[in-house]
Amino acid sequence: MSLRTLVFILALAGTSAIAAGLSLEEGRKLWSLQPPQIVPGASIDSLVEAKLAEKKLKPNAPASRAALVRRLYLDLTGLPPSDLSDRSDLSDVVDTLLKSPHFGERWGRHWLDIARYADSNGRDRNVMNYHAWRYRDYVIASFNADKPYDVFVQEQIAGDLMPAKDNAQRDERLTATAFLALGAKAFEELKQDLFHMDVVDEQIDVIGRGVLGLSVACARCHDHKFDPIPMADYYAIAGILRSTQPLYGHGPRGIKTTMFHHTEFHALGGEAGQKLAPAALAYFTKLDADMLAMHTARSDRYRYRIQKRLPEAKRAVESATGEAKAKADADLKAMEAEIAEWNVTIKKLEDDVEALKDVAPPQPAWTMGARDREAISDCRIHLRGETTSLGDTVPRGFLQVISIPSAKPPAKTQSGRLELAQWLTHRDNPLTARVMVNRVWQKLFGRALVTTPDDFGVNGAKPSHPELLDYLAVRFMQQGWSVKKLIREIVLSRAYQRSTDRSENATLSDPDNVWLWRMAPRPVEVEVLRDSILALSGQLDPYPPQRQFLDRFHPQKDAELFTFKPFLTVEAIVDHHRSVYLPVVRGTLPEMFPLFNFAPPERPVAQREESLVPAQSLFLMNNAWVLEQARHAATRLLSDTSLTDDTQRLRRLYERAFSRPPTAAEQTRALAYLKTGGPETAWTSLCQTIIASAEFRVVR
Template identity: 45%
Template sequence: MKPALCLVLFCCCAGAALPEDAAFFEAKIRPVLVRHCYECHSLKSGKAKGGLMLDTRQGIRVGGDTGPAVVPGESAKSLLLSAIKHSDPDLEMPPKKPRLPELVIADFEAWIKAGAADPRESAINAAERPPVDLESGGNFWSYQKPRAAGGTIDGFIQAKLKENGLEPAPVAEPVIILRRLYFDLIGLPPTPEQAAAFSMDQLEATVDGLLNSPRFGERWGRHWLDVARYAESNGRESNLTFPHAWRYRDYVIDAVNADVPFDRFIIEQIAGDLLPAQGDAERARLLIATGFLALGPKGLNEMNKAQFAADVADEQIDAVTRAVLASSIACARCHDHKTEPFSMEDYYALAGIFKSTQTFYGNWIDSENNNHGHLIRLPGLPGQVIPNRPLSADRVRQLKEDLVRLQAEEKAQNEYVAKAKADGRDISGEYHRILATAIRILWNRGGIEGQLETVDEQGHALPLCMGVQDAKSIQDSQLYDRGEIARPVKSVPRGFPKVMGSGAAMPEEHSGRLELARWLVSRENPLAARVMANRVWRHLLGAGIVRTVDNFGFSGERPSHPELLDYLALRFMDGGWSVKKLIKEMVMSEAYRQASTYRSESFEKDPDNRLLWRANKRRLDAEVIRDSMLAVAGVLDTSRRPGSLVAELDGQSVSLIGFNAKLPSDLDGSKRRSVYLPVLRDHLPDVLEQFDVANPNLVTGNRDVTNVPLQALYLLNGPFVQEQAEALAKRIQSSPERVQAAFQFCFNRQPDAGELALSEKFLHTGAQDGFKLLQAFCQSLFASAEFRFAD
């Protein structure tokens, strides 16, 4: 059997888990819950529809308003099984989507019958949660300002190790440190030449070079896009495209490369439209930045305009507070927050700010959309280039004539109905005809208006973006009983959460977004610097100092090194909020440069490595795995993709993705970096989805890392993997030391004697096609664990 086949089949078949095992839950159950359920039923999403939380063992067993979701051993009493089977029309999961595959349902049924083994535990047991009010909230560690403490990163780490009788690991080998740096900072492996030339004397110069590389922004920009829930379609029941979202993607990459101070970066994304600008280019950049608030999924089929506006504001509140504060205030929409010091008044004080904001997202009214989104016109930029889809001046003129005709038809019908009512005539028998005409006019008019908004009189594309601007009407929000739009209680002045102590007044003539943005990153705010420093630490060291990186509240985990976190937050602010300076300090530390060697005596004292007695072994992110294959195959195109494939599609719906011939089946086919691949909600590129790319519906600072058979099958059968293996085979084909060359490209090392002997034996197997054997050998290297891990 070929090595590639042996390796991948072993991953699929060895040690198969049984339904009564925790491993079965991790392989078969948890990934389904994460993908299909957590968006509406998890602490991470801040939502518990129907009172149901599915992200903890306790939550799934206690259930919600209708009873236990899972009753171990009794599938008939487990409402979760009934929901995924769609056996009850009032209890279907996932809602408004096709039923899950039969094999998945069978897995859930077998799991429940076998006792529903579930190794998960909540971050903090409900019984241990203290009563939450302003006083206890104000005394909680994360709501207090960072305290200055003398020391260094290594000083804090080593003090904790010594306190617990632990020793740090020795320094890793230079090539391992180099690979770590390349993967962490630019998301690509070093070349064999770079690895051969590297020495520890060049460490600082290497770090500086990587931080100044344009590839840095693509790598670290993707981290922020995870937090910004970046996507190029709406998702949900109306999956319409966002053809102009790519402008925000490029804004983020450029801002990260330019090391825009993080406080300014946040202000631009929340209130860029309200900032002064010098010239058209700066004004356009600031407008594009506000796309952060426009990218979220929306209930586009909502008929009630007030409800739609309230839901958009709710999603924006959730995104802003999770991204910047790692605390979701959106949970206080219907009642005072159960586990955090946020009241309904806090929520509706923020809601007034976002209800005084108009959101531009670009979808027009049609059969899937009842809410026209419009777009923002940008000054001084070229329009979006859409190959093979120009609008001529004659076509523009025809569309305008069609629009005038539809408007006249609508006016005539309205006058007919009004006259019949005035005359007392009964036209109920014409109801269906009148309704059908109204819907036809509405949908056709929406499509025409949507097209005309994107072009000038000559049919040339206009420069447009998603984003926000202040609404024409600035107003405070009502507080709604149980969050129901039809049950207003009282008006709540716009403002900020009381627990953080800001009493800043809101301007009458503006929404208050600029004041909110400035308050969020003020030195008086205890959270913003801590949260970002923790996010950076997580990406470089493998786990956050606070492991629940999106939750710094009572229900989140406590910091393993609180003094270190405060030190990093203060250093971050004192360093001008420079992310690059913060990264450099971390990667130059001894803690970062440790070996990942396992030691049993240390493991027994600290099995989770919370005290960092060694480096964490980390699997590469999905994008890094894909980009590394392209790089070692020698085919990576490092140029920026102009626009996005999504912008080139015909029509605005991708609800039925297979019907759009311009989309590759795996949403790939590109040789550019993964950050430029299309990001369609509910339809992500195969290679990214298999390796746990962030769910674009959620603010994600901490991606899941799974190890499931589908990953091995993808590495065996994926056309993308096979194509890159073929390209690598061609690259090394003429080398007299093909095996050594392949190992150097993939792992930056020579094969040992055993690896070399096995590889050569395989490459000289029988009379088979020599190139096919070489391609299979290269694919086996791509499929290896060593290729997917930093060290």
Template identity: 40%
Template sequence: MPRTHRSNFCQSIFPLLVVCNATMVSAQAPSAEDVKFFENKIRPVLVKHCYECHSKDSKEVGGKLLVDSRDGLHRGGESGPALVAGKPAKSLLIQAVQYDGLQMPPDQPLPEAVVNDLIEWVRRGAPDPRQPKAVAVRQRDGSTVSGNEPLWSLQPIQNPAVPDVLNAEWPRDPLDRFVLARIEAAKLTPTADAEPRKLARRLYFDLVGLPPTMSAVEAFVADYESRGPEATANLIDQLLASPQFGERWGRYWLDVARYGESNGNDGLSRNPTFPHAWRYRDYVIQAFNADTPFDQFVTEQIAGDLLPDDSPEQKDRQRIATGFLALGSKPAKAMNANFEMDVVADQIDAIGRGILGLSVACARCHDHKFDPIPTRDYYALAGIFTSTETMWGTAAHEGLTAPATDLHVLQTAPHTPPPKDFVETVAVTDSNTGKPKTPPKSKWKPGTPLAMGVRDRAKPADTKVNIKGEMAKTGEVVPRGFLTACELAEKLEVDATQSGRLQLAKWITHPSHPLTARVLANRIWLQLFGAGIVTTPDDFGVYGERPTHPELLDHLATRLKAGNWSIKQLIRAIVLSRTYQLASDADAKLIEGDPQNRLLTRHSRRRLDAEMLRDSMLQVSGQLQLQPAEGSLVRHRDILVNLAGNLHQPSNHRSIYLCYLRSSPPPELAAFDLPDFASVIGQRDVSTVPNQALHLYNSPFVIEQSNHFAQWVLSETASAEGRLRSAWERALGREPNQAEIAKALELVRLTETELADEDKAWASFCQALLIANEFRYVD
């Protein structure tokens, strides 16, 4: 539609499409999740589809409606409100984008996914964080956009003096003094130490993600009574050296790396698989077990293919590491003019929020409205990735294909080679008939090890600003570089003959970088305490939370760097601290004085995550296989895209080896806040809803493990009370008391009478233990 016709149409239609005034929108400040949703899903739509006619820069504002500011939306246009916050069905805005009587935008409907995002935004109450809240932004020419005080997280990391405390006998580690100083300032006293039995269970779950056996608990309790803290240090060292450590802590990083073995629904009702992604998973597990220094770990993932190597094995490992940049969920390529830059946006977001804790990707269409990230900085980084070729392997349909990287050898992974004559590919189906097409020709022989990854393009080059994020509308060329708001002790320049990824990795891991060590230290603290010192681990920006203990965070970041970026070393220091070893219960006065436990006066009781819950059930039932799974289910099968069989086949390996398909999670895990793995996840949601209890009650997996558990119980002894004791000790790591024994015996007898089946009666009792709160929570 010509521009003049669009304006006339807008003047006749858009007066109806106005937004309610401020009193109709929630007065509360948007949450960090709402801010992320608006910046990633809503603002880009407004910029792309509405600003032409409804911004202060429009030649003629349609219907006097401005959408380029929060105040403009709140004021609305000529005909009054058209948006009812929290009620999409009653909002004219939603009716218009759904082409229900009204039609917006007029030339063609928005994609269904975009309309759904707008509906979700209205359902949330239309949270809009755009407020006149400026921050200092230093431009590349040296000028500064004036604003409020500089962002705390961009200030140099300090090495603060350890504070004095009144109770000098209480701290066991310098970090305890930072915590105790705050507690004493509030005139409170921390709770007592956790009893050894509970501490053992906490350490096992936090370090290896599995429950201790009863014999292991008894051995630790006896050793603790004899040697005290030395026994705790010995147990910690054993757990850190266990191969299960990498499987537990590697899972945390895979969340950050948005690891998945399929692309997710691309809008064409397809879910293309990534048959080579598992090699990156194994690389991460091995890196955590080897305690690879974090600066090296990051460098390998960003620029492993550009690093020198001493052997073919090292070369392969470094190339596999770059899967970090290739794993992202990619949009449908068909009819997507911005496909390349969408892939780049995902890579920038993985580095921005995943490693730096900043939402850099928000600056794709405009200067970041809150954080000091101008659009030029975004395209300085984008040039690094447009100079990089992303290889994600043979994908599942012609709209999403790219070469994989072939590996010289694969001695770095302890897996058997692929089956004879197996080709790592995915069958392609005809879009009309659904019948398989002839597999595409491959330059690789059957069984050739392949991996996802990246490499430099033949001719690296700077890129142009994409006006409003559109590749078809370009502005000035921006030299490749880094975020100007992060000032380092030395200036790093991009090598013009390379993409710049190697220099980017050096910039990120530079000892004077203000973000990298802080973000990692906070992530480690989060996994051990249930909440980070910064409770928004992926957002250290203006709208992220401020640290509860800023000096403690800098102290931990300083120790991390001084300790050669060793993750195990920092974990060891934290779990040896008095703060970590506190009990989770406290008296009413202490809870009243620190209701949210922000002062860390006690430990927080936490629910097992999905993987730990499943793995614990397998261990208690005696079915857990601790050896690593071989490759991936995707790797071992040719999958038809539209007629795909179930990839979630039974497995007794640890949950990290399950098939993590986007849009189709492992059914045993889905009920317990499993993320979609489409974006960086530093902290999973934790919900407690009735559906979870119903899931555990009816889950075929839980029922199967209950049956195995019952068979073990029945084989232990003929005594009913003896069976109860054995089951209790195996499942909960403690002996039952007399009241528990009496109730359990009554349950078994009643169930056996009703079912007339002893095996089923004991299986029912075992299931009750596996779904009990005590089994699912850690003190």
């Protein structure tokens, strides 16, 4: 028997043979749990270049202005530059991009990966989250407004418990709490306690990995095997979240589940919204009850027993004679009459439900979210994670290894989410700022300083530049937790602005560019690729949609979607808005998204996978949508009266696609190719070649 098998068996047996993680005393010595310290007089470049000197590496020269401008546009807005004639200072270019509404669309999507954002539930009942888009738009608006990151986190954990200056801020903070409700749930789970604890576990996981960079959820069944997180700490936080009622929106209708309330929302819009909410919720309750009655009638066991006996009764009529035949015939007619009566009843129920679906009363603006439960209580330890095997009760609280004397404990009359949010974002919490600045660095350089961005624990990677990580974390907090100020400082550094040129000696010494002697080329995310294709073709609608994509579906009639109804594969891909506004339906993503490594919405994703596989090239060569965009790009060039010949058109194409003119060799080859066919066909083919090229798909 292998050691791995033995450990697995012992884990199932619930024995103490699995080694616990670090003690609290040892854990507080872990590098990530030490308070971040800043070196006096340090800067990004002084710290990076000191490490380069230590490693005897020569840094690259700065990239060309054109390459830097394209890099900045793609990194900060996710769109290619549209005007290369602007010769303003790079700092002014950065400021302009940070003020652009496209900044929030780009950087909000990064957070949505962590928040496991989706417009449907997935799992056993793929119920549509019709109002999840409000949370998505809240995230985008927060990044555009440069909302302090500590407030941003607090609102998502406890926005409903925070004071609001007006109805608009109240609505915003209620919407933020959808963060706690967006996870996939097993709606058909019949065990109430198990359902609730699975939801709590998922919430602990997204808070732990997303905010703290720790796998806190690993302590559900036993003390954490590696990190200083005992089971008691898991259940201290679980008590806070068990005292919280997630508002999932529409639950599955017409089935018996663990959910007593099949429709739970926050009503937005102040008093006007509150007035509309009771009648609307009562309507949903009646719709669910009527659908349950309809489904119950359809599946009635007595009716099915009669239906099952019909073939035998018909054979009896055919084979019997005399009085026996008359009796068999009477029995058959009675059975058929009873089934017909059932069918009339079912048809009436079906007609009533269909009619009810079209007469919903006026609705307030809804949002998913969370609120405190009426009963606030501490949680008992679940031995081996079993809801039927309970241990001691643990007072609601936080991780003991991060002891902050000035942090308030959970209030007795509330869930404790507000205090949890304040503890997470306390200046003395050593993880929260470090985790966020590490994420920002990873998005801008392609490689994080800590290469396990959701694991700052014992098994996580140690930072390549610990002093730099601490410098950024302290500066982040000193500058009011401003993400824009953090990004501005990074992108204006020499480290960010280096060229991507390869040096033979440096490549041999540091092939992974750990020490930042150059800027490593990075493949763009699928959203950037799709948006860049639409921008090149002139088909991109750069404004947020006035009508949400899911509005084209009936909220009562199309409540649930499954993998056998892949409605997104055609319609979504021809939507001309930015990709961040496309719905994320678990199980039915557009073909392009998983192919180019979209973040799986079932779990928090700190870092997307990167791959270069033949299927991606085949998609760009053969997909009908790509061919259509190439034709639009060609038509756009050929119809531009300011371009008088193919040389000018070619230069414009390269500038739009690569932010540079073609080289002499590229121009010669392209002009020769354009002479081999009709103008429209040749230009379409050339535009598709540009779209499929490696340079179009890479940030350099």
